Amino acid sequence: MEIVNHILFYASWALLAAGGLLCVIGAFGLVRFPETYTRMHAAGVIDTGGALLILAGLMLQSGLTLETVKLALIMFFLLFTSPTAGYALARGTWSAGHRPITHTRSDARTDGHSDSAGMTDDG
Amino acid sequence: MFWAAMIGILVALALALVRAIAGPTVYDRILAVNSFGTLTVLALSVIGFLMGRPDFLDIALVYALINFIGTIAVLKFLRYGDFARATQADDNDLV
Amino acid sequence: MLRSFSMFMFLLAVWLLLSGHYDMLIVGFGLLSCLGVVLIARRMDIVDREGHPIHLTWRAPLYWLWLGWEIAKSNWAVIKVILGPRNRLQPQVIRATASQETDVGLVTFANSITLTPGTVSVLVNRDWIDVHALTQETADGLMIGDMNQRVCQMEGTGAKRKGD
Amino acid sequence: MTVEEIINIVLLTMLALTAVGIARLRNLFAVTMLSGIYSLLSASIFVVLDAVDVAFTEAAVGAGITTVLLLGTLMLTDREARDGSRANRAGAMIVVVALGGALFYATLDPMMPRFGDPRTPAQTHVAPQYLKDTVPQGSSKEPVKVGIPNVVTTVLASYRGYDTLGETVVIFTAGIAVLLLLGQRRRRRRDTPGQNPSGNKDADRAAGAED
Structure with a gap:
């Protein structure tokens, strides 16, 4: 039992630390990336990676209690709402006439993997 | 040990704030506010554990829902999420 | 009832x-x-296949497990881009084929695309989804159509659009 | 420094930065977004201060309703704030600095009770009675007087039930009145033929709202 507790403790520690790190990296991408569309991917790291790891770490901390259920519900809500909000945002940005900067054009399923020149940089 | 997560979240909050103030388009700001909301939900959860009061999770739960409603309301206001309109027009000017 | x-x-x-x-x-x-x-x-007439899809109960968790692994992989890919040199960015818009038959399936597919960082669905249509991809790598991962197939499996064959 | 103090300092710093951003930006849509962030931050601070119920309200009202109301206002007005005259700005600056200085000075008064001091009037007047009637005391299993588990709800819905009823009626009436006024305006606009009341016009205007 003692050993299991130790493992759980270090596992949750690692999860929390990794989650915090992912949040920072995602937010850093949010600042660093050019243009709204690319920034959405960075925000996705916070919404999925950061949130999942931190909530999982907290779940390991609280064990089989009501808190774990609440954390699971938060995770559930975030996983359902964040892509919906993300789609609304992407759709909105598109409809407003903002077009993403692109570096290759690939309309069909297979073409357009050839050139890999540097992208235009308007950050 | 909750500190590791808390520091990460606080730094991320500060960076998201930078993006919200810097913009430049309204959509960047909406994106920043949305991320800020997610980070606040996480921060509230961690603060609850940090202070030994995990029952604070209820607020995080409410925020997880309100943040979503807020984002949708904002986008609805901008009238971009007009799902009724055909997508064919948009499709033609695919870059 | x-x-x-x-x-x-x-x-x-x-x-x-x-x-x-x-x-x-x-x-x-x-x-x-x-x-x-x-x-x-x-x-409000929203207790139907779409509003409360209980018929997905058993297949959905399996799909979520697979999606979790995909999220982990794509998170790693995006982190590499965020911390890497600037020319790693290869943003592009690609068109993914969506062969789902139900609305729930289509929404699941579109949301799964957005949930995996590195790909964001921009325009959703009946038969295809325009996706903004961060790099060639993430774009290629989506193009294989694996996720499309798995969502189709999850919604089950023979399911008709809207209503029983 | 304790855990709470450090978190509070960080959050308050960000709150101040947000406030400066709100004051400096001229794009009102951006200001609305920042005010959402402001309320997210203040709710976090309320949680750290142990005022969970206030944080709950801030979450629902500050981040939810207020944003929607501000956006509704924006729909009826311009999206860019005009700069006031130099004299106006100087006057506002003096008022703000004086008020802020006075508040700051007040906190320096040695007679002020410390945060969470159990001997303040707020803690010694009726609060102990409310707590005694709501929360089971010690290990005794005797039933509490009011059967509501949450103390704040006890105060709002039982001890001050009539107050709450009055407030709710007032706010409900005001809300309906506002909706009636705004609804009339919208209906009239929709009746005019050949105009596009929603959609593209708004969209185009916002698309240009970059600064």
Whole structure:
């Protein structure tokens, strides 16, 4: 039992630390990336990676209690709402006439993997 | 040990704030506010554990829902999420 | 009717889990409010395959497990781009084929695309989804169509669009 | 420094930065977004201060309703704020600095009770009675006087039940009145033929709202 507790403790520690790190990296991408569309991917790291790891770490901390259920519900809500909000945002940005900067054009399923020149940089 | 997560979240909050103030388009700001909301939900959860009061999770739960409603309301206001309109027009000017 | 009952039980379970108080009076309030929500939902006519998809109960968790692994992989890919040199960015718009038959399936596919960082669905249509991809790598991962197939498997074959 | 103090300092710093951003930006849509962030931050601070119920309200009202109301206002007005005259700005600056200085000075008064001091009037007047009637005391299993588990709800719905009823009626009436006024305006606009009341016009205007 003692050993299991130790493992759980270090596992949750690692999860929390990794989650915090992912949040920072995602937010850093949010600042660093050019243009709204690319920034959405960075925000996705916070919404999925950061949130999942931190909530999982907290779940390991609280064990089989009501808190774990609440954390699971938060995770559930975030996983359902964040892509919906993300789609609304992407759709909105598109409809407003903002077009993403692109570096290759690939309309069909297979073409357009050839050139890999540097992208235009308007950050 | 909750500190590791808390520091990460606080730094991320500060960076998201930078993006919200810097913009430049309204959509960047909406994106920043949305991320800020997610980070606040996480921060509230961690603060609850940090202070030994995990029952604070209820607020995080409410925020997880309100943040979503807020984002949708904002986008609805901008009238971009007009799902009724055909997508064919948009499709033609695919870059 | 079965769907309404399952919705009631689901709401009640959430209520009991969140409440933490189990007096007769307060649980009674909970029962009443859950009943009220179910009645309103029935009146709004949203207790259908789309609003409360219980037919996905058994297949959905399997899909989520697979999606979790995909999320982990794509998170790693995006982190590499964020911390890497600037010319690693290869943003592009690609068109993914969506062969789902139900609305729930299509939404699941579009949301799964957005949930995996590195790809964001921008325009959703019946048969295809325009996706903004961060790099060639993430774009290629989507183009294989694996996720499309798995969502189709999850929604089950023979399911018709809208209604039973 | 304790855990709470450090978190509070960080959050308050960000709150101040947000406030400066709100004051400096001229694009009102951006200001609305920042005010959402402001309320997210203040709710976090309320949680750290143990005022969970206030944080709950801030979450629902500050981040939810207020944003929607501000956006509704924006729909009826311009999206860019005009700069006031130099004299106006100087006057506002003096008022703000004086008020802020006075508040700051007040906190320096040695007679002020410390945060969470159990001997303040707020803690010694009726609060102990409310707590005694609501929360089971010690290990005794005797039933509490009011059967509501949450103290704040006890105060709002039982001790001050009539107050709450009055407030709710007032706010409900005001809300309906506002909706009636705004609804009339919208209906009239929709009746005019050949105009596009929603959609593209708004969209185009916002698309240009970059600064």
